[in-house]
Amino acid sequence: MLAGLSRIFYRFGVASALTMTLASAGQGEVELRRDDAIHLGVASCVGGNCHSASERSEGSSVPQNEYLIWSKSDKHHRAYTVLREERGLRIARNLGLTNAVTAEMCLGCHTDPAPPARRGPLFQISDGVGCEACHGGASTWLGVHISGTRHSENLAAGLYPTEQPVARATKCLSCHFGDPADDNKFVTHRIMGAGHPRMGFELDTYTAVEPAHFVVNQRYIERKGPVNDVQVWATGQAVELAKRMGALLESKHAPNGLFPELVLFDCQSCHHPYNSLRGERDTTGLAQGSLKLYDANAAMLRVIAARLAPAASTALGSRMLALERASSESWAAIQGQAYEIRRLATALSPIVSSHDFTREDLRGLADRIIALGSTRDDVPYPEAEQATMALASILSTAKFFGNLNYDQLAAMSKAMGGLYGAFASGESYRQEPFLKALREFQRTLPQ
Amino acid sequence: MKLYALAVGIFVISTLAIAARADAQIQESGSKHLGVKSCSGDNCHGAVKPAEHSAVKQNEYLIWSQETDPYKVDKHHRAYAALKEERGVRIAHNLGLPDAVTAEICLNCHADNVPEEKRGPRFDISDGVGCEACHGAAEDWLGVHLSGAGHQANLDAGLYPTEKPVQRAEKCLSCHFGETSDEKRFVTHRLMGAGHPRMGFELDTYTAAEPAHFTVDKKYIERKGPVNDVQVWAVGQAISLVRRMDAILDPKNTPKGIQPELVLFDCESCHHAMSQIRWQPRKSTGLGPGSVKLYDANAVMLRVIAARVAPGLGKALGEHMLALHHATTLNWDRVVREATEVRQVATELVHKLSSHDFTRDDMRALAESIIAIGLSGDDTDYSGAEQVTMALGSIVSAMKMSGYLSTDQSKAMNDGLIGLDKSIANNATYQPATFVKALKDFQKAVPQ
Numbered sequence: 025m026l027a028g029l030s031r032i033f034y035r036f037g038v039a040s041a042l043t044m045t046l047a048s049a050g051q052g053e054v055e056l057r058r059d060d061a062i063h064l065g066v067a068s069c070v071g072g073n074c075h076s077a078s079e080r081s082e083g084s085s086v087p088q089n090e091y092l093i094w095s096k097s098d099k100h101h102r103a104y105t106v107l108r109e110e111r112g113l114r115i116a117r118n119l120g121l122t123n124a125v126t127a128e129m130c131l132g133c134h135t136d137p138a139p140p141a142r143r144g145p146l147f148q149i150s151d152g153v154g155c156e157a158c159h160g161g162a163s164t165w166l167g168v169h170i171s172g173t174r175h176s177e178n179l180a181a182g183l184y185p186t187e188q189p190v191a192r193a194t195k196c197l198s199c200h201f202g203d204p205a206d207d208n209k210f211v212t213h214r215i216m217g218a219g220h221p222r223m224g225f226e227l228d229t230y231t232a233v234e235p236a237h238f239v240v241n242q243r244y245i246e247r248k249g250p251v252n253d254v255q256v257w258a259t260g261q262a263v264e265l266a267k268r269m270g271a272l273l274e275s276k277h278a279p280n281g282l283f284p285e286l287v288l289f290d291c292q293s294c295h296h297p298y299n300s301l302r303g304e305r306d307t308t309g310l311a312q313g314s315l316k317l318y319d320a321n322a323a324m325l326r327v328i329a330a331r332l333a334p335a336a337s338t339a340l341g342s343r344m345l346a347l348e349r350a351s352s353e354s355w356a357a358i359q360g361q362a363y364e365i366r367r368l369a370t371a372l373s374p375i376v377s378s379h380d381f382t383r384e385d386l387r388g389l390a391d392r393i394i395a396l397g398s399t400r401d402d403v404p405y406p407e408a409e410q411a412t413m414a415l416a417s418i419l420s421t422a423k424f425f426g427n428l429n430y431d432q433l434a435a436m437s438k439a440m441g442g443l444y445g446a447f448a449s450g451e452s453y454r455q456e457p458f459l460k461a462l463r464e465f466q467r468t469l470p471q
Numbered sequence: 472m473k474l475y476a477l478a479v480g481i482f483v484i485s486t487l488a489i490a491a492r493a494d495a496q497i498q499e500s501g502s503k504h505l506g507v508k509s510c511s512g513d514n515c516h517g518a519v520k521p522a523e524h525s526a527v528k529q530n531e532y533l534i535w536s537q538e539t540d541p542y543k544v545d546k547h548h549r550a551y552a553a554l555k556e557e558r559g560v561r562i563a564h565n566l567g568l569p570d571a572v573t574a575e576i577c578l579n580c581h582a583d584n585v586p587e588e589k590r591g592p593r594f595d596i597s598d599g600v601g602c603e604a605c606h607g608a609a610e611d612w613l614g615v616h617l618s619g620a621g622h623q624a625n626l627d628a629g630l631y632p633t634e635k636p637v638q639r640a641e642k643c644l645s646c647h648f649g650e651t652s653d654e655k656r657f658v659t660h661r662l663m664g665a666g667h668p669r670m671g672f673e674l675d676t677y678t679a680a681e682p683a684h685f686t687v688d689k690k691y692i693e694r695k696g697p698v699n700d701v702q703v704w705a706v707g708q709a710i711s712l713v714r715r716m717d718a719i720l721d722p723k724n725t726p727k728g729i730q731p732e733l734v735l736f737d738c739e740s741c742h743h744a745m746s747q748i749r750w751q752p753r754k755s756t757g758l759g760p761g762s763v764k765l766y767d768a769n770a771v772m773l774r775v776i777a778a779r780v781a782p783g784l785g786k787a788l789g790e791h792m793l794a795l796h797h798a799t800t801l802n803w804d805r806v807v808r809e810a811t812e813v814r815q816v817a818t819e820l821v822h823k824l825s826s827h828d829f830t831r832d833d834m835r836a837l838a839e840s841i842i843a844i845g846l847s848g849d850d851t852d853y854s855g856a857e858q859v860t861m862a863l864g865s866i867v868s869a870m871k872m873s874g875y876l877s878t879d880q881s882k883a884m885n886d887g888l889i890g891l892d893k894s895i896a897n898n899a900t901y902q903p904a905t906f907v908k909a910l911k912d913f914q915k916a917v918p919q
Contacts, residue, residue: 111748218750295744297899313661
């Protein structure tokens with residue numbers, strides 16, 4: 025389910041003016057950089073002349089209201105607090121924990137989990153996912169940063185490059201999908217069963233709805249390079265697919281008892297009401313009534329690759345089919361395919377993150393995503409969800425390319441609202457209203 | 472589910488001593504099935520008014536075939552027709568079958584699908600689950616039956632003894648759970664995924680809700696022996712559990728790939744909304760959150776019954792079920808081992824229950840224990856709530872027909888049952904709290 029549906033349109037209000045290509049040295053799977061610095065705490069960033077200014081100071085390259093946005097509207101700010109609220113308490117009880125706020129498995133993603141030895145005097149765990157959880161421990165770079173030097177020097181001193189799509193994807197997904205190797209940073213199906221909400225994610229949309237505490241304007245681009253929503257979206261898909269395949273390769277997710285780690289599967293593949301007929305049919309290589317791995321990222325990446333690297337798209341398609349078939353064979357067969365798919369996704373990551381997305385690309389991608397829905401019997405919930413977020417990223421990019429006039433933009437934004445409305449809740453999702461909304465969106469595409 | 476158990480006049484006394492065979496194989500003779508038309512004559516089972524001295528109402532065919540009262544349609548009659556309707560067509564399409572009405576996996580339960588050489592000239596497959604699907608091939612016994620020789624002579628000639636709880640359970644469950652040995656008579660999760668509806672079942676309630684085309688009156692009891700709803704319910708639970716364990720033990724159902732045969736699990740264990748936190752610990756399963764639970768509602772009922780009738784077996788059943796649930800977190804070999812133990816206990820219970828004389832005290836005590844399960848929160852899963860509701864329906868029906876209830880008591884309990892029935896009417900919107908509230912209301916209606 026999408027967090028903050030009402031916020032989704034915020035992205036169309038954010039002035040993330042942009043152009044193209046970000047020539048970040050894209051690596052497929054970026055290891056999160058080791059962060060050995062001291063985490064100085066949110067209090068070190070919130071000064072009235074730093075990141076919590078009600079008015080930006082003259083000459084500042086950023087609006088300086090970053091803390092205010094984070095503390096007022098951003099769920100990261102409430103991540104620790106929710107552990108103490110009703111749902112958090114219930115989950116902790118169900119898991120047999122004394123308390124969620126003392127459990128590493130919760131704190132790993134609901135706070136900035138710097139170990140006590142690396143917490144500065146102003147650091148407070150109750151700040152939730154604070155500045156340094158994403159931007160890195162500030163002890164090595166705060167001085168350089170305040171000195172007003174160039175962005176590249178901040179990075180060199182240790183500031184995390186959140187503006188680079190691959191780096192951002194790696195950072196966000198370390199919690200929004202999780203680190204399968206780290207028990208304190210991975211939501212297993214057991215935790216889901218205890219009451220944890222489903223975790224939907226798409227890098228570009230979630231950046232926008234966070235809401236982003238940056239504005240992409242000319243100065244931003246000068247300092248950090250151009251940013252482009254479609255590129256962020258596409259890179260997010262490649263990095264996430266590589267991560268998901270990595271999770272299948274983790275030995276601890278192999279079947280333990282009768283079932284494998286169920287959190288790697290499509291939630292709605294099981295959690296759907298069964299009183300109405302669904303369109304389950306042997307089109308995927310899976311028999312009806314089978315557990316289905318979450319594959320919406322792969323569906324998106326195939327679309328992206330079909331435009332950018334057609335051979336990789338074909339290979340990905342046949343590997344995904346083989347992966348589904350493998351689930352009726354054995355876990356080893358699944359791992360064999362997962363290994364190959366991870367390789368493909370990893371290879372696509374730099375191609376996607378360095379591609380110069382043109383106006384024609386946007387149109388081509390939109391057409392293919394719409395075709396995903398309109399040419400099949402069955403659009404599962406996760407694909408509907410990812411297709412909608414993809415179209416939002418494309419629309420946002422087209423808007424900032426200046427490709428759309430006011431009427432076109434109004435019509436497309438309205439149709440976008442229809443798409444979100446069609447699957448606002450995973451439980452009430454029905455593909456017919458979604459397909460109808462998709463056709464309406466299609467009609468608003470400029471010819 | 473409709474609790475017609477209450478509307479159907481079932482007079483009950485006590486004990487039914489029959490030679491129980493838990494694993495009784497359904498006898499298949501080589502005789503011909505003569506077809507529904509051989510039974511539906513208006514001086515046979517299609518009579519508007521019974522002939523003088525008739526032992527039965529003679530309206531059996533009319534009850535089975537009527538379609539004017541939608542609440543009382545016998546679905547067996549529509550079993551074949553349903554294959555040609557929207558859902559049936561869709562399921563066949565999803566399974567890649569050319570047609571449901573030509574597919575054995577559908578026909579074996581949706582019709583009296585005997586082989587061609589065993590079909591008489593008036594036999595019509597489109598009659599659905601007709602008379603002889605349950606009562607057996609009439610070629611051997613129709614002559615004796617028409618001669619008025621008496622029920623025992625009919626049975627001796629080959630009429631199936633549907634009045635005996637064990638045999639009825641075996642017959643009904645051969646489709647209502649399925650025949651594990653026959654893959655063309657078993658609804659797998661693949662069929663469910665293609666669109667087959669969930670299959671709830673409880674022998675006594677489903678007999679009443681069919682609706683039954685027999686009336687238990689003095690003449691019935693003289694000819695076929697006494698009937699006790701509680702016993703039918705209890706025997707049904709034991710045999711259902713034996714069959715479920717058989718399905719686990721069947722090598723066909725060994726996990727293939729990454730999933731076992733999911734139809735053996737509790738549907739709602741996975742098919743539930745994710746928006747509410749619903750998990751709570753259950754002493755009787757020991758399973759943690761996020762686990763997929765084997766369907767255990769029969770076992771929970773049987774444990775309650777055994778605790779009253781054969782406490783040692785009740786205790787053993789509880790322990791082996793706990794071990795079985797635990798085994799699902801280990802491996803299939805352990806599951807098979809524990810299922811063997813559970814099957815053993817359930818088989819012993821079939822014998823005990825089919826010869827037990829269920830008294831008024833038994834009925835009261837069973838009602839109390841069943842209510843206690845729901846109120847203790849140990850099993851308020853949908854499948855558990857469903858079985859609790861049907862169990863209480865059987866008990867009320869037995870108490871009422873035994874003359875244990877005054878008119879007021881009967882009405883109060885009936886109202887309580889309606890409340891329970893409403894609370895489980897829709898598995899997609901089922902709320903444990905609503906069920907527990909209805910159970911408390913029902914509890915107030917139980918006579919002290």
